[in-house]
Amino acid sequence: MTRLPAQPGEVIDRSRPVDFTWNGQAMSGFAGDTVASALVAGGVRVVSRSMKYRRPRGYISNDYWDPNGLVQVGDEPNVRSAHRLIEPGMAVEAQNVWPSLERDLRAVTGLASRFLTAGFYYKTFMRPAWLWPTYEKVLATFSPGGRIDPDTPHRYHDKRYAHPDVVVAGGGPTGMAAALAAAGAGARVLLVEHCHRLGGHLLWGDEHDRALAAELAAAVETAGVEVLVDSTVAGRYEDNWTGIVQRSHPVAVERLVKARAKVLIVAPGLIERPYVFDGNDKPGVMLSGAVRRFVNMYAVRPGSAAVLFTANPDGDAAAIDLERAGAEVTVVDARRGEGIVRALGGSKGVEGVVLADGRRLDCDLLVTAAGWTAPTSLLNMSGDRPVYDEAAARFFPSVSIGNVLATGGLAGDGTLDELIEHAMATGRLAAARARAVSHRLQAATARAVPVNGEEPEWPVDERPDLARDPHPALFRSTTHGVVDFSEDVSSKDMVGAAAEGYDSVELLKRYTTATMGPSQGKLETVNTVAVLAEARGQTIAEVGTTVWRPPYAPVTMGALGGRLFEPVRVSSIHPWHEANGAVFMLAGQWIRPDHYGDPAGEALNTRQNVGIMDVTPLGKLDLRGPDVPQLLSHLYTNKWMKLAVGSVRYGIMCGEDGVILDDGVTGRIGDQHYMMTTTSSGAATVWEWAENWLQTEHPDWRVHVTPVTSGYTSINVAGPKSRTLVRRLVGDVDLDPEAFRYMQVRTATVAGIRDCFMWRIGFTGELSFELHVPAGHGLTVWEALLEAGEDLGIRPFGVECQRIMRLEKGHFIVGQDTDGLTKLPAVGMPHLLKLDKPDFAGKPELTWALDDTSTPVLVAIQPTDPSVVPDEASQIVRPGTDEIIGRITSSRMSPTLERSVCLGQVLPEVSRPGSELTVVMIDGRRITARVMEHHAHIDPEGERVRG
Amino acid sequence: MAESPAFESPVSTPYVSYGGVPIEPSGPGSPLTLQDHSSTTKFIVRAGSETNAFRQLSTPFATSRTEDGVLIAGQRPDEWFLVGREQAVRALAGRLDRTGHVSLIDGTHGRAMFRLTGAGSALVLEKLCGLDWNDHMTPDGAAVSGSVAKVTCDIVRNDLDGVPSYLISCDRSFGQYLFDVILDAGQEFGIQPL
Amino acid sequence: MLIVPCPNCGPRNAADLRYVGESRPRPDPNSASAKEWRAYLYERANPAGMLRETWYCRSGCRRYFVLERDTVSNEFTNPPTPVAKLGKRP
Amino acid sequence: MKQRPPRYSAARLVSRAARKRVWPRVWREAPLRNSYDVVVIGGGVHGLATAYYLAANHGITNVAVLEKSYLGSGGSGRNTAILRSNYLTPEGVIFYDRSLDLYRTMAIDLNMNVMFSRRGHITLAHSDASLRTMHWRAEVNKLQGVDSSVIGPADIKKLAPVLDTSSHPRYPILGALYHPPGGIIRHDAVVWGYARGADTLGVEMHQKTEVVDIKVTGGDGPGGKGPGGRVTGVRTNRGDISAPVVVNCTAGWASLISDMAGVKLPISTRPLQAAVTEPVKVFLPVVVVSGTLHVYVSQTARGELVFGASVDPYNTYNIRGSLEFTEGTAGHLLELMPGISRMRLLRQWAGLCDMTPDYSPVMGFTPVEGFLCDVGWGTYGFKAGPVSGEQMAEAIATQRTPDLIGPFSLSRFERDALVGEKGAAAVGH
């Protein structure tokens, strides 16, 4: 046991033991322990194996970034064991080991490591080519992560937006101080801390540090700052849109907070940088911060005989902590020119170290405190390009971005007091700038409370610069240590890659994969750059860094995806459909009945008796104003200036490129009142299309366009008995065929419901009445129809039946029988194109398209064998060849004709009635088919609809 | 004339939570409530700034006010919602000067409408809508349109006796979806249907 | 997410709007040559810098309007109402 | 005469390591000269392949590839590396299929293992309309000899067990277009392989060399540029270069380069984003695409999921990326495969795409003599790199447009002879 007696700053609760398993073995720790602290307390030294060479690895940084500390917890892969708290019953396993952590058979690759330099795979496995798939499978077994269970459910994740004045990323002393100062200056502040509690590095500091942490945390609480712990500011995006992932949430598994920060304060502190030397990845080689966290926060002693290589006060403090914990400590001080060269030891971990002066010391813990990496990630995302400072041996922010302010260790050094002072100044500055932004926002926002007074001054940044402590530049490329622990890349790999010409930092990265693993450069960036600089004989500043990109820390797909808002639309008859056996289909956002069990039967019944269909999704636009005819003439390709009140007309709309956009009927209901119908999927597009013309090209036209699709429940009553049925429910309209003719519209009272519209149109080719009932009474009318039509053999029908019937009738569907290049002349309705109008959308292209003989046209097609239904999208080829000259766009078995019927697009040369076509079936068979004279397979004269 | 049959709401009862558990409606005294107001009469007025009706309405874009029991909300630069009891709305609409290019459309059937009331109602909206619901940005009376859980809604802040309250309306076909989504978002704050 | 300064509503999330594209004058449909018309349909200036473009305030005021934006920095200039870009002051 | 560099092979890898010999540079750094026979602008897969095939197939070796940043810094280093040829138009299908042919033998041809993993590619259909488009593509493909077919949910589940093929999701999976020859490749290796191959044949690659102007004389436009003119060279940040042939292979920056010559393009530049998760053990053996949900995803040999969506909603040259992208795409991926909920996103990035109105490229000669374009690659141009290089090289060498790229000429817009690939390319990859 290496659990120490109670430590003054420990965050574990010894009264609450927690049992869990490690690779199936029972382990225990205390509430508050991380998986890492509990494992190390339990004597575990090796937690993983390295990615390529399978070398045993122990904790190195003991924090979220620890490249060696990724474990499998239940069905969750890649859990940060130095960050995740233990829970009762947790099943923790080493991942990426085979067959076991102790004996990984793939470790043989370690022996071959001198051949397997970075990028070796680009130079091998090429011949014989047929073996590559096998190599591929073998390589895949080296994939480094844990495993997922395909059946893991995506549990309840949540999202929210936030509009704070100031977001503070980082809850260390400076983040807390900045938050306090900003709140004190009147700002609404959101303080976000990646770890489980506020305090930052003070949590593993001395008594004075811990007292300060507690004091600041308490002050933050009373200051009304909203605090999110175990939460990460994952990204800063356009206009300070910040994404925050909140892991510990009372209701949801995780929650994504999307905050529009008026000012973002970046206070992430610094990340300790590993030292590159031979053997630096042996278990027991640790960073000073790791040791201090183990000892001070978790009362765990990670070793008993320590050699500590230090270049800074944090290293010195680690020595004191270790000694207090009862370890023997030998200090190797870089500031006195002392150094370490090589770690000694076997697969169980470090056993000794060779010093620069040639001495050999035994140890089971080798600690390094070699300097810092500035996690400038959030600043980079804001457009900052960090600059290297030789003297301080780390990168610093360079440009000042108005609404993103850096403070704390990231911005410079100094005493805690000085840092806190800088942070307070930053908080005040942030609050003042947020005030200016807020004023501007509020002044510009129509609905906001009007703002009084002048816009506040944009305060200048008068914060004194923080000092930069000199730090020895401890970089060594010649010692062949590991640079990227996640990716198993050594300095030797890098020097070799640079010599091969991958000698800019970006090429080096991509060739060696350094900085591309789970720690994303947090530990290894500066060392990578330093190695390359040395290899090229350049300075670190000249080499520059790779780009940091979001997220700041890896965040789960669940948190990002959350629950998707996917709206669904239903008509007011939907509950009835559900209760009456409808089989539904998705049509865009709509859910609507595809059929009620027997689409062919529905079709036959509608042809013989009467059927009703819920066509509510049909787009409906209410058009009012004196200039509606102008608008209609402009949108449609045919004429609209003389439509009589009570009449309905069909029209096709084209885009400016002449391609068919939508179609539908529009009726004139009153003097200046029209109702336009569009396809279900085209409703929104047509609305915006109409608004576009009205607002940009023709602001003088007085037309109000209002979408009323859901305002009316639309019911198509179709079939030879439909008039009989409608007559039973409508008393106030003369339904006589002469009085209410095909393509007319009336206002009616249906089943006692006033203000309904009734059109005599139909897509099915039957006599039909389309009823548009105020939606709050839609179900009433539907049920009234069913009741009144019982003796007439009424049956509801769905989309599939409608498709059969419209195809029998030869009506095309925009987007199915036409495509993204189909222009109006191709659908064979020349009467719809009126080029003598002064202007309409697409006019020039349509004029030119009339002369086009090379693009396909729409025709009706019947296979020679009536029992064969070629699938939709079957291709039509020139006989005896594979040359495509057309395709079937729609096809069905017609229950009425008891034969297959189709629509298709074919080249004009074979479009004449009677032309024989060769259709390639999906199974490869070729069948013959014939082009028909009319689009309509049934009733080409239209007697039934007019009936 | 015969009375019209009862108005069919787009929201079906009983109410069910996200997890499928039925939710009992509560009384008006509950701290956070969601109420279906879809049957309320809603007229849409369209009138350009050159019309008399525009002046009569005297409710600038993005604001609202109440006249004779009718809420007048300036939902778009040339568009208003008149919301209230049918008689009152019709009366107010009847008084509008219709000369010029003025349109009056009955939106009662086309729009679902819900009232979200309670001190925490802004928190519920914050989960669903990216607009800023803080008091200074969206004070009582504000009329705004925006996407709520990916459905475009017209929202009027219409406090009840000083308690924050929002009238949220959307295309009727989305009514059930939106009602469910708001109920779900409000679970952590103890929302109850009314 | 980008903030787009709607002249009616004020600053709004870009997701509330639809990007229509480069603002281009429509040639006279009765006299335009095929070359001119197709240039209108297909050619794009696509500058790296200031671009006049059309947006539609889909979830807000439902108005089309033209803004000028720098396609490198994504900052808007000369919005129809004086809405300064959030926080991007020097 | 230069010496041929040592070939890559396992045996040499071992022997050189044993003798501690460093491999020579993949490509050399030559001084920039002031004249070349051909200047290729853009060091992505298109530019490098063009240069390589000029040298390899036509013996034209006095060629410089000018790249303003590092090789592969554009779309070629940022793409999701999906290769397929299951397009919609016959023109498209045969064109992309030729590219796949070249990719199939590339490792051996270039002596660089580009790791083409021909694992199969499925495009999911969630509506009967998209199922119809899948059938359409499958039928066109078959007629061009390309292996594609429509399969049902049961077969989909067999290919990718992680997919939720039940009827519960908001967008249930109704079927898919299955394209066995599709797959993924190690995109950077393709770039390096072409650069190394071209270098071996004498082509020069110049990094950090930015073209700032193009010299044209005799044209109709201002400064003698534009239609009717002819190219005489380019101006760079490192000096002027004269060349009778200049090729624009700059993808997202294509309009800017083409403006320098006075040639107008039908191109809008939009960012396309992608992201990668942390690695986990391989569970997804095929490439999965869903047009309805705007996602495509594959798992690399290292175990990461690499995924992307459709282009960003507005034009910009800025590639900072957005939260909307990761949020939306993660949400859609979870619809398809709830089991990845606990995987973590590692990094997101973006690249610029040169979008054309019909989702087909713009290739070949322009109204300025000597100025050629190989642009308009949008979100789908990586797979086309080899065939484009081959055909562009042929066009330059023979001074006539090869049949394979005839349909993609710039003049098709003026003629309104678009090649509609939106149905297969908008999110398809």
Ligand SMILES: Cc1cc2nc3c(=O)[nH]c(=O)nc-3n(C[C@H](O)[C@H](O)[C@H](O)COP(=O)(O)OP(=O)(O)OC[C@H]3O[C@@H](n4cnc5c(N)ncnc54)[C@H](O)[C@@H]3O)c2cc1C
């Ligand atoms: C996220 C993403 C995913 C994608 N996924 C796929 C996919 O799965 N499959 C697929 O086939 N395609 C995909 N693509 C598209 C594909 O990446 C591109 O179409 C392709 O890489 C274009 O190659 P290129 O050589 O033409 O251009 P690029 O690789 O972009 O090269 C152009 C080069 O020109 C340089 N340049 C620009 N201006 C100048 C100048 N003035 N002087 C000198 N040099 C200049 C640039 O620096 C750049 O390196 C994707 C693209 C992106 C962004």
Ligand SMILES: NC(=O)c1ccc[n+]([C@@H]2O[C@H](COP(=O)([O-])OP(=O)(O)OC[C@H]3O[C@@H](n4cnc5c(N)ncnc54)[C@H](O)[C@@H]3O)[C@@H](O)[C@H]2O)c1
């Ligand atoms: N970080 C260390 O290991 C360490 C150790 C000793 C001393 N110091 C010194 O501390 C002083 C600075 O204190 P400080 O307050 O700047 O740093 P700090 O390290 O005390 O606190 C920074 C906090 O920010 C959190 N954080 C970082 N990025 C985050 C993000 N994107 N989202 C949410 N939380 C995030 C971290 O978890 C950490 O708790 C400097 O002098 C520094 O040298 C730091």
Ligand SMILES: Cc1cc2nc3c(=O)[nH]c(=O)nc-3n(C[C@H](O)[C@H](O)[C@H](O)COP(=O)(O)O)c2cc1C
């Ligand atoms: C197919 C593919 C896979 C990638 N895998 C990784 C990865 O595993 N780790 C990583 O950090 N980045 C990965 N990247 C992203 C690169 O690090 C980098 O972000 C991208 O090439 C864009 O360059 P930039 O971020 O420097 O602008 C990958 C990129 C691509 C195109």
Ligand SMILES: [Zn+2]
């Ligand atoms: Zn607006």
